[in-house]
Amino acid sequence: MTYPLGSNSLTSSYLDFNEMEAVMAGPIDAVVAIHNAFRQDMKLIDAAALDSARGKPGLEATVERFKFFNEVLEWHAHGEELAIFPALEACAPSVAEAYVKDHRALDAAFDSLNRAVSVRDALETARATKAFRFYLDVHLDKEDGHLYRLIKERVSVPDQGHAVGVMASTVPEDRFPELVAWMFPLMGHDDRENMTRIWQMVMPPEAFAGARQLVEEAIGDEWSELTRRIPELEGAH
Ligand SMILES: [Fe+2]
Ligand SMILES: [Fe+2]
Numbered sequence: 001m002t003y004p005l006g007s008n009s010l011t012s013s014y015l016d017f018n019e020m021e022a023v024m025a026g027p028i029d030a031v032v033a034i035h036n037a038f039r040q041d042m043k044l045i046d047a048a049a050l051d052s053a054r055g056k057p058g059l060e061a062t063v064e065r066f067k068f069f070n071e072v073l074e075w076h077a078h079g080e081e082l083a084i085f086p087a088l089e090a091c092a093p094s095v096a097e098a099y100v101k102d103h104r105a106l107d108a109a110f111d112s113l114n115r116a117v118s119v120r121d122a123l124e125t126a127r128a129t130k131a132f133r134f135y136l137d138v139h140l141d142k143e144d145g146h147l148y149r150l151i152k153e154r155v156s157v158p159d160q161g162h163a164v165g166v167m168a169s170t171v172p173e174d175r176f177p178e179l180v181a182w183m184f185p186l187m188g189h190d191d192r193e194n195m196t197r198i199w200q201m202v203m204p205p206e207a208f209a210g211a212r213q214l215v216e217e218a219i220g221d222e223w224s225e226l227t228r229r230i231p232e233l234e235g236a237h
Helices: 017-021 027-053 060-064 064-087 098-118 122-154 156-169 173-186 187-201 205-228 231-235
Strands: none
Touching: 017 060, 017 064, 027 060, 027 122, 027 156, 027 173, 060 064, 064 098, 064 122, 064 156, 064 173, 098 122, 122 156, 173 187, 173 205, 173 231, 187 205, 205 231
């Protein structure tokens, strides 16, 4: 199959964000949606780590998900540093450097968690997920309420679209199916709708058909709610 989000797939002819402005979702809504998926997964991982430290069995797989979670977080942070932060620097100088420091702090939070899990220290693992979650939530709230607010206020919608397209290209093409299978079950209906509409806008039709299939597999019975919101999905095979 053709993987949908490789940089080669994102041609300017599919990046018509002037047109997008007229519909519900804007390009930054894709970032908000993945922020919400990060929040939700870290909440689940942290809760599992706490229960595990209290002696509840069978939660290892949920706690272990932090490894894939962090891979996605690294792609996301790399994409922000590559595309979003430079766009902001041009219209709001010296804001982004504080967010780069946050990213390095999140790297350190991951290292602590990874160490605790690798030596099977359940108490230290729960402390590390709590610290990771706390800092992640602060970072994401600052990005949503401050950094991306400035992007929306000061960067044109086509330039926002271009930056989000460059961000998307930081996902390795062969990992896209895993990304969809992880992300869509974690998102609420509004975020699923926004992300799907944005992909429909930025992907070539055959790539979007592949993505649509992956989304359907990822959300199972809840696919009907997505097709109720975006009826043309049923015809996008
Ligand atoms: Fe970030
Ligand atoms: Fe972010």
